[in-house]
Amino acid sequence: MRIIVQKFGGTSVASAEGRERALTKIIKAKEEGFSVVVVVSAMGRNGDPYATDTLINLVKTIDVSVNSREMDLLISCGEIISTVMMAQTLEKAGHPAVALSGGQAGILTDQNFGEAQIIGVDPKNILRRLGEGNIVIVAGFQGMTADGDITTLGRGGSDTTAATLGSALEAEVVEIYTDVDGVMTVDPRIVPEAKILRNLTYQEVCEMANNGAKVVHPRAVAIARDKKVPVKVKSTFTEDSGTLICDGQSDRVITGIAFQAGIGRVLVKAKNGHLGPEDSVKIFKVLAGAGISVDMNSISPGQISFVVKQEALGKVGDLLLPEGYEVELLPHCAKIALIGVGMQDVLGIMARVVETLHKHNIKLFQTVDSEITISCLVLEDQMNQAIKVLYNEFGL
Secondary structure (H helix, E strand, O other), rough: EEEEEEEEEEHHOOHHHHHHHHHHHHHHEEEEEEEEEEEEEEOOOOOOOHHHHHHHHHOOOOOOOOOOHHHHHHHHHHHHHHHHHHHHHHHHHHOOEEOOOOOOOEEEEOOOOOOOOOOEEEHHHHHHHHOOOOOOEEEEEEEEEOOOOEEEEEEHHHHHHHHHHHHHHOOOEEEEOOOOOOOOEOOOOOOOOEOOOHHHEEHHHHHHHHHOOOOHHHHHEEEHHOOOEEEEEEEEOOOOOEEEEEOOOOOOOOOEEEEEEEEEEEEEEEEOOOHHHHHHHHHHHHHHHHOOOOOOEEEEOOOEEEEEEEHHHHHHHHHHHHHOOOEEEEEEEEEEEEEHHHHHHHOOHHHHHHHHHHHOOOOEEEEEOOOOEEEEEEEEHHHHHHHHHHHHOOOO
């Protein structure tokens, strides 16, 4: 049995027109000889009647504090509605279809409501339904505990569902349908001439997603990578071939640029002028205990610097000042990440980055690099200019 998994996001199933376009993609795959498993997200975005945020806002009119178990039960409804709507769209067009919840599809999770982790998949119900000639529609973003409680998988949950089922079913490909034609070299709202990346490695797309690019969730990519299942990112609304994500090499030095705005820089110094290893441990333990995530860490004997989300900046100062440290806070920063597997074998990339930003009078506060990523911290109001000049410098 040749199996394909197709995932359609909320904008793809929110309207009759979107569902009809999704129908075309599903039927095309069926005509090509595939047994088709479709994963759907909740219908629409915040404000739409059945969107997840709408359901959350509805229950919060009663009480802003909702038990996490009951909240998961509520917000799973958005995907259930989409699943039934898509199944009926197919049935009306003459194609037998069956709708399944995440639990009915065999997705078993832990009890971490709101951010549940998948601990196993039993695909036999899906395989039975496919064997009966059905197109199987599965509610994304959800699973079930061993006790029968409905759970949700957190951000990117429908992508995770699609990748998990693709791996469990040994699918030939997982197709992620969205409202864009594929993964772009950079956000086209900043650089209108940005191009679609036709091929990406699993590693590159994970780095892009982790650094703010609105692409497939990195957790889903990691699942697909482990079983070597190719992933395609395509548009529901066009016939563009999209972006193929798989194993492989790239001759591009820089593949794309991602960014995160709304962050702040923290510079910590000791009043006696010296920070030892015990200070580093203490500082990061204090922040972790307060639920504050840090990034772009740089540690030296005289100081420690890192970035946090803008809204956490003041809290960092409140936590560290009483511990006897000098703390400098720089708000309204942005992190720009240049990503590409090709940079591993090329010297002088960092020099070009620093020189380009300096030439255009863009102040660079901090850099961090890894195997395939160079991250730069700049002021938020210089972010767009920095992205544009780096885009041009590396010929993206």
